[in-house]
Amino acid sequence: MLCAMDAAEFTCQTLPSMRPQLRIAMVTETYPPEVNGVAMTLGRLVNGLQVRNHQVQLIRPRQHADDQPQPTATLSEHLQRGIALPRYDGLKMGLPAKAALTRLWTRQRPDVVQIATEGPLGWSALAAANKLRLPVASDFHTNFHSYSSHYGFGLLRRAIVAYLRKFHNKAAVTLVPTEGIRRELLSHGYENIEIIGRGVDTKLFHPGRRDPALRARWGVNEDETVALYVGRLAAEKNLALVFQAFDAMRETRPASRLVLVGDGPERVSWQARRPDAIFCGTQIGETLAAHYASGDVFLFPSLTETWGNVTIEAMASGLAVVAYDCAAAEEVIRHGENGLKAPP
Incomplete structure (x- = not known):
């Protein structure tokens, strides 16, 4: 006969998980293969939910005609x-779709609705879910109120804060990536804020991806230092400071090169002004991982992040990170040990 402990162990090892499977409606206005932090985060989330055998209903704009x-x-x-989306090449803003979503969720009722973006499609989803009395979780991925000053809408900052607060306070819970963002939103009158942590794929991003052939194409050898930036080349990323920091770095270490990975509206301008820098364009997957690991130090000057996936991707790839003491850097960088932090 099996003893009680043997029976318990046998049952745990052989019976399927009793964890309930959820039907989750995920609403977003950006999703892979689009390349940005929100899309990448949601892609990983949806994949993870599917691995756990949850049913995901993905609602998003059509990205192109095909x-x-x-x-x-x-x-x-x-x-x-x-x-x-104005001034954001390659992205679509979903149009209002309350009636369509109400019909969909009446026919295929989800257990929970998670809304990742606050555009017209997100508002439609919020209205439809509230009408059908579906629980709603909203994500706060983007500091649109901080972006406003970089795009000529600084006078609208207070209105944008109010718009976002109204949206998120209609959800049962708003999910944020850090305690710092939680404190900031609470100070603006947001309610029901919870933290959902972020991770990094350490099988993809790790120092073993370092590629001497890639460094050779950049014109550097192992004795030279590569300062790396990965991200959108746009006003809200504070790119001028990347070049300023690199110039200061080169004064003490002349054998250095600056490599920028990414694309955006400021690429042409910076490429013309800084022919000494290497612009690699958008990279994804293993190629992106090789670019990270082939650098030596990661420069990330943005002050508008809610998290910044690139920070932990760079760290997982073996790079020291220099960043402001906010977002991901605030939580994962130990100043002087695995990177350097500057006060915002």
Whole structure:
């Protein structure tokens, strides 16, 4: 006979998990293969939910004319109309779709609705979910109120804060990545804020991806130092400080090169002004991982992040990180040990 402990161990090892499977409606206005922090985060989240056998109902704008749903056993996609997002090449803003979402969720009722973006599609999802009495979780991924001053809308900052607060306070809970963002939102009158942590794929991003051939294409050898930036080349990223910091670095270490990975509206301008820098454009997957690991120090001057996936991707790749003491850097960098932090 099995003893009680043997029986318990046998049961735990052989019976399927009793954890309930959820039907989760995920609403977002950006998703892979689009390349940005929100899209990458949501792609990983959806993949993780599917691995755990949850059913995901993905609602997003159609990215291009040939874009078609890619359903699997645990994923259904529902593509909505969208329009190009001003001053953000390659992204669509979803158009209002309350009636369509109400019909969808009446027919295929989810257990929970998670809304990742606060545009017209997000508002439609919020209204439809509230009408059907569905629980809603919202994500705070982007500091749009901080972006406003970089795009000529500084006078609208207070209105943007109020707009976002109204949106998120209609959800049962708002999910943020750090305690610092939680404190900031609470100070602005947000309610029901919870932290959901972020991770990094250390099988993809690790020092073993270092590529001497890639460094050779950059024109550097192992004795030279590569300062790396990865991210959107846009006003809100504070790129002028990347070049300023690199110039200061080169004064004490002349054998240094600056490599920038990413694209955006400021690339052409900076490429013309700084022919000494290497601009690699957008990279993804293993190629991106090789670019990280082939650098030596990571410069990240942004003050508008809610998290900044690039910070932990760089750290996982073996780079020391120089960043402001906010967002991911505030939580994961120990000043003087695995990087350097400057006060915001």
